[in-house]
Amino acid sequence: MIASAVERVIRRRVDAGSGALVGYLPVGFPDLGTSVEAAVALVENGVDVVELGLPYSDPVMDGLAIQRATQTALQNGFRLAHGFQAVERIRARVDAPVLVMTYWNPVLQYGVERFAADLESAGGAGLITPDLIPDEADDWLAASDEHGLDRVFLAAPSSSPARMQQAVASSRGFVYAVSTMGITGARADVDAAARSVIARLREAGSTSACVGLGISTSDQVRDVLSYADGAIVGSRLVSALADGGVSAVAAVAAELAAGTD
Amino acid sequence: MSLRHQTGPYFGSFGGRFVPESLIAALDELDAAYSAAKADPAFAAELAELHRTYTGRPSIITEARRFAEHAGGARVILKREDLNHTGSHKINNVLGQALLARRLGKTRIIAETGAGQHGVASATAAALFGLECVVYMGEVDTERQALNVARMKLLGAQVVPVTTGSRTLKDAINEALRDWVANVESTHYLLGTVAGPHPFPAMVRDFHSVIGVEAREQVLALTGRLPDVIAACVGGGSNAMGIFHPFLDDESVRLVGLEAAGDGVDTPFHAATITKGRPGVLHGAKSLMLQDADGQTMESHSISAGLDYPGVGPEHAWLAEIGRAEYRGVTDAQAMAALRLLSRTEGIIPAIETAHALHGALELGRELGPSGIVLVNLSGRGDKDMETAARYFGLIDAEAAARAAEHEAGR
Numbered sequence: 112m113i114a115s116a117v118e119r120v121i122r123r124r125v126d127a128g129s130g131a132l133v134g135y136l137p138v139g140f141p142d143l144g145t146s147v148e149a150a151v152a153l154v155e156n157g158v159d160v161v162e163l164g165l166p167y168s169d170p171v172m173d174g175l176a177i178q179r180a181t182q183t184a185l186q187n188g189f190r191l192a193h194g195f196q197a198v199e200r201i202r203a204r205v206d207a208p209v210l211v212m213t214y215w216n217p218v219l220q221y222g223v224e225r226f227a228a229d230l231e232s233a234g235g236a237g238l239i240t241p242d243l244i245p246d247e248a249d250d251w252l253a254a255s256d257e258h259g260l261d262r263v264f265l266a267a268p269s270s271s272p273a274r275m276q277q278a279v280a281s282s283r284g285f286v287y288a289v290s291t292m293g294i295t296g297a298r299a300d301v302d303a304a305a306r307s308v309i310a311r312l313r314e315a316g317s318t319s320a321c322v323g324l325g326i327s328t329s330d331q332v333r334d335v336l337s338y339a340d341g342a343i344v345g346s347r348l349v350s351a352l353a354d355g356g357v358s359a360v361a362a363v364a365a366e367l368a369a370g371t372d
Numbered sequence: 373m374s375l376r377h378q379t380g381p382y383f384g385s386f387g388g389r390f391v392p393e394s395l396i397a398a399l400d401e402l403d404a405a406y407s408a409a410k411a412d413p414a415f416a417a418e419l420a421e422l423h424r425t426y427t428g429r430p431s432i433i434t435e436a437r438r439f440a441e442h443a444g445g446a447r448v449i450l451k452r453e454d455l456n457h458t459g460s461h462k463i464n465n466v467l468g469q470a471l472l473a474r475r476l477g478k479t480r481i482i483a484e485t486g487a488g489q490h491g492v493a494s495a496t497a498a499a500l501f502g503l504e505c506v507v508y509m510g511e512v513d514t515e516r517q518a519l520n521v522a523r524m525k526l527l528g529a530q531v532v533p534v535t536t537g538s539r540t541l542k543d544a545i546n547e548a549l550r551d552w553v554a555n556v557e558s559t560h561y562l563l564g565t566v567a568g569p570h571p572f573p574a575m576v577r578d579f580h581s582v583i584g585v586e587a588r589e590q591v592l593a594l595t596g597r598l599p600d601v602i603a604a605c606v607g608g609g610s611n612a613m614g615i616f617h618p619f620l621d622d623e624s625v626r627l628v629g630l631e632a633a634g635d636g637v638d639t640p641f642h643a644a645t646i647t648k649g650r651p652g653v654l655h656g657a658k659s660l661m662l663q664d665a666d667g668q669t670m671e672s673h674s675i676s677a678g679l680d681y682p683g684v685g686p687e688h689a690w691l692a693e694i695g696r697a698e699y700r701g702v703t704d705a706q707a708m709a710a711l712r713l714l715s716r717t718e719g720i721i722p723a724i725e726t727a728h729a730l731h732g733a734l735e736l737g738r739e740l741g742p743s744g745i746v747l748v749n750l751s752g753r754g755d756k757d758m759e760t761a762a763r764y765f766g767l768i769d770a771e772a773a774a775r776a777a778e779h780e781a782g783r
Binding site: 168171175178179182185190191216217219220241242243244247268269271274289292 | 388389390391392393394396397398400536537542543546549550553554555556557650651652653654655656663665666667668669
């Protein structure tokens with residue numbers, strides 16, 4: 112099977128002796144235009160894959176930094192259609208794959224097939240689905256195959272070997288290795304659990320596994336990339352955008368990207 | 373097909389497990405422990421003994437003759453869950469899950485609460501079993517149910533006001549889920565209703581089905597036949613599932629769930645999830661929910677904090693879909709009138725949640741006429757609602773209250 116764009120980018124960075132930096136920002140925070148500029152700034156400052164979050168009313172996997180931002184985006188009038196517009200505008204400006212991170216209900220309401228079709232048209236690479244496990248994902252597995260989209264499922268420290276295998280077999284692009292039992296947010300230590308999750312994903316046959324949750328410094332990025340194929344940073348970037356705008360996001364992205372050298 | 377033997381994870385197309393992967397191991401563990409407990413006579417015996425010596429089960433039934441005069445002359449029979457320890461049906465589920473938590477070796481329980489009834493019941497069980505207890509409660513609800521916050525604290529629980537989102541029950545559930553993801557090894561999430569991911573909807577229903585099992589025998593003994601209709605209020609739907617479930621295969625018995633219609637189901641201010649909602653995923657299960665076109669959860673509205681929830685348990689969504697149960701809306705004003713009517717005709721002050729079911733009983737009795745029998749789940753008592761009721765009916769002398777507050781402040 113032909114590797115997806117996300118897999119190719121990750122492979123290129125791994126083959127060069129490092130790994131990929133995945134950067135998360137929510138659409139519509141603080142407004143649509145600024146969120147597009149900030150995502151562009153991520154790529155221009157060394158982020159390899161953009162993870163674009165769709166604000167949702169009940170984000171159970173997110174810590175306070177991301178909750179505050181997505182709640183602001185909703186209050187400022189975020190609509191699902193803005194998600195597709197943002198993907199299109201970012202793709203027109205920079206040549207990095209854009210994955211959309213979304214809770215499942217918005218996709219369900221839009222229509223799984225219609226969502227996949229519109230995401231493909233907008234130039235999106237696929238979906239990261241934090242509250243959808245492969246067991247419940249039949250419609251999405253079919254639609255993502257139909258439209259050639261990546262589907263990133265999660266693997267956790269508590270996942271059984273059978274579930275690790277299912278995550279690897281069901282995912283395309285990469286498997287999202289949850290570094291710790293918890294939610295998004297910067298942490299001083301990225302758990303030793305992350306190393307173990309990656310090792311178990313390798314045993315299950317994964318060749319593309321990225322670590323997320325708690326990563327906020329270039330040292331942590333470097334450390335994670337010594338055993339994983341990619342490092343995912345979210346809350347730190349969101350906080351930078353909240354506190355210092357696009358220029359602060361650019362500076363933090365550049366700092367984090369130093370960890371991929 | 374027997375409707376009574378649905379064990380999940382799906383009820384028709386509703387139910388499932390829409391949660392982060394991190395929680396799947398804990399849900400599998402809980403599912404296995406619950407299956408083992410169901411097959412273990414010692415578990416059932418221990419729970420039954422707790423109910424006999426602590427909850428006060430079986431709860432009695434009371435025929436409401438003076439109230440029934442307003443219900444078209446039909447017989448109205450109340451199942452008195454308000455007489456349980458802690459004042460509502462919630463204790464049935466809490467004791468069952470606390471026993472399971474102990475079997476699982478968990479030392480900490482967390483719970484969400486709206487009106488505070490489930491939080492109080494959870495804090496009570498934690499005190500009884502020596503477990504650490506944290507209750508998440510929307511900041512808005514901590515304000516309108518201050519007395520229950522004090523009760524939980526007195527029982528030794530930590531109450532965490534949730535300040536994100538709409539700051540009500542749905543956000544308290546989100547926060548409890550976040551806590552659970554981070555602390556799942558030591559912690560059991562003692563979910564308080566028949567919603568959430570499998571196995572919660574079936575398990576919580578089973579723990580509450582004691583209501584219907586007792587009521588079925590009691591009504592038969594009193595009247596010589598089954599009731600024509602059962603009325604119960606529905607927020608998440610636990611007391612209704614508990615009383616409906618043993619009757620699901622009794623085709624002659626109509627099951628009617630009464631939802632909170634707030635200002636009216638045709639206004640934006642209601643919590644009538646089944647009447648007005650669409651299928652969607654919220655809090656770990658596919659069910660009906662109040663949502664906008666983009667799938668963002670909408671805020672619900674009800675004078676009753678316990679029914680103020682934009683989702684509903686998946687088994688109710690299924691029973692509505694197949695037509696086995698009917699669901700109707702009851703407005704704030706209708707519920708409050710029924711609350712006052714029961715107080716004045718029977719000397720029983722019901723919870724505002726329960727008052728929705730009582731209004732339903734009035735309507736249903738009038739539809740049935742004098743030959744009908746209506747069984748109502750009197751799910752909770754009204755003590756916690758006295759401030760709301762006093763304000764609603766203008767029963768507090770505002771000036772005297774202000775003077776008392778001044779006096780208090782001056783001390």
